[in-house]
Amino acid sequence: MEVKVLKDILSANDQIAQENRRMLDESGVLSLNVMATPGAGKTSLILQTISGLKKKTRIGVIEGDISSTIDADRVAQEGVPVLQINTGGECHLDANMLQRALKNMALSDIDLLIIENVGNLICTAEFKLGVHKNVVISSVPEGHDKPLKYPLMFTVADVILVNKMDLLPYSNFDLEAYTKAVKGLNPKVDVIDVSCTTGVGIKNWLSWLRGQLGKTKTKSK
Amino acid sequence: MEVKVLKDILSANDQIAQENRRMLDESGVLSLNVMATPGAGKTSLILQTISGLKKKTRIGVIEGDISSTIDADRVAQEGVPVLQINTGGECHLDANMLQRALKNMALSDIDLLIIENVGNLICTAEFKLGVHKNVVISSVPEGHDKPLKYPLMFTVADVILVNKMDLLPYSNFDLEAYTKAVKGLNPKVDVIDVSCTTGVGIKNWLSWLRGQLGKTKTKSK
Numbered sequence: 382m383e384v385k386v387l388k389d390i391l392s393a394n395d396q397i398a399q400e401n402r403r404m405l406d407e408s409g410v411l412s413l414n415v416m417a418t419p420g421a422g423k424t425s426l427i428l429q430t431i432s433g434l435k436k437k438t439r440i441g442v443i444e445g446d447i448s449s450t451i452d453a454d455r456v457a458q459e460g461v462p463v464l465q466i467n468t469g470g471e472c473h474l475d476a477n478m479l480q481r482a483l484k485n486m487a488l489s490d491i492d493l494l495i496i497e498n499v500g501n502l503i504c505t506a507e508f509k510l511g512v513h514k515n516v517v518i519s520s521v522p523e524g525h526d527k528p529l530k531y532p533l534m535f536t537v538a539d540v541i542l543v544n545k546m547d548l549l550p551y552s553n554f555d556l557e558a559y560t561k562a563v564k565g566l567n568p569k570v571d572v573i574d575v576s577c578t579t580g581v582g583i584k585n586w587l588s589w590l591r592g593q594l595g596k597t598k599t600k601s602k
Numbered sequence: 603m604e605v606k607v608l609k610d611i612l613s614a615n616d617q618i619a620q621e622n623r624r625m626l627d628e629s630g631v632l633s634l635n636v637m638a639t640p641g642a643g644k645t646s647l648i649l650q651t652i653s654g655l656k657k658k659t660r661i662g663v664i665e666g667d668i669s670s671t672i673d674a675d676r677v678a679q680e681g682v683p684v685l686q687i688n689t690g691g692e693c694h695l696d697a698n699m700l701q702r703a704l705k706n707m708a709l710s711d712i713d714l715l716i717i718e719n720v721g722n723l724i725c726t727a728e729f730k731l732g733v734h735k736n737v738v739i740s741s742v743p744e745g746h747d748k749p750l751k752y753p754l755m756f757t758v759a760d761v762i763l764v765n766k767m768d769l770l771p772y773s774n775f776d777l778e779a780y781t782k783a784v785k786g787l788n789p790k791v792d793v794i795d796v797s798c799t800t801g802v803g804i805k806n807w808l809s810w811l812r813g814q815l816g817k818t819k820t821k822s823k
């Protein structure tokens with residue numbers, strides 16, 4: 382019974398995700414779904430991305446949270462358009478929530494849409510939004526075993542950032558074991574080490590992102 | 603529709619949770635539901651607890667994970683009985699999963715049952731298991747704003763541990779702001795700072811736990 386309900390919900394969701402993708406493509410907007418556990422650095426990465434790209438790229442942000450506007454307030458200070466989705470308890474964004482937000486955004490005024498999903502390493506990976514690229518952030522203090530314990534998230538990722546590399550000296554995080562686990566699940570995924578605090582590695586991330594902005598159509602997620 | 607389905611599921615769950623509680627009470631077992639985001643230190647806290655209490659207290663552990671037996675393997679090395687629940691994709695334990703596990707444990711042989719829930723700061727808080735105490739772990743690198751963004755978890759907690767205090771010098775975590783946010787949601791909750799890596803503060807946690815072991819009946823969760 383529960384499984385049947387979930388299947389119906391996911392199937393309806395996928396259809397709306399396709400509509401979202403069409404809206405984004407028609408407006409020529411590259412869209413990212415940023416997913417991670419709470420506190421891995423989603424908002425910090427978005428702030429670094431805005432800072433690095435905003436001179437040449439028109440960026441919009443959608444912030445997904447259960448409650449509060451803490452992250453949206455931080456992003457708004459950067460002078461880019463931000464829209465807050467409060468899920469009211471739901472542990473993930475879904476395609477319908479995103480569609481309502483897209484209809485309230487001036488998509489023709491932006492080139493890049495960054496969606497910050499709810500902090501959750503599980504459920505967020507199950508609901509397609511219709512975006513172009515899934516961006517997954519791990520962080521050093523979380524430990525290197527997370528890909529083995531939460532495999533779906535690392536399987537749906539198009540690019541994975543390992544954040545908080547500045548904490549590596551104080552941690553037993555094994556980057557080699559982590560990368561091996563990730564590549565076992567998702568051999569083609571790009572893995573980029575960064576520290577949003579010190580800025581180390583951010584230029585590699587921006588370079589990856591500029592590469593995506595240079596392409597036109599990509600596979601729907 | 604979705605809300606109705608969820609309500610029915612939660613109501614059925616609560617009934618099974620009450621049965622679990624009865625089983626635990628009849629066996630005189632104190633039970634803990636340990637919840638946190640992935641990588642906050644749930645398994646590390648359990649290992650520290652076993653190490654600190656196992657001479658005088660008979661401990662059993664149930665490990666909840668989506669997949670893998672990584673944590674159960676670590677705990678088993680300590681020589682305590684461990685049972686693994688793999689949820690097969692589900693993002694939380696529920697009362698039914700716990701009941702199946704309890705029926706496979708020799709409850710009369712233990713005094714303390716520690717249940718490690720799936721790494722998730724949202725859904726795990728929604729499903730009562732029937733245990734005596736909800737133990738929530740935050741960690742310093744996650745940042746101090748988590749109680750405001752994931753309020754339910756901090757509301758259902760009976761005790762909150764702030765782990766990875768050894769990383770405080772390398773972080774902008776504001777313990778005062780964190781504690782204020784927690785107490786705003788849950789004025790009576792106990793907050794204990796620890797580092798499972800260095801062992802700092804663990805004696806305060808063990809002292810709290812010994813206090814609970816000394817009591818008899820407590821309110822069902």
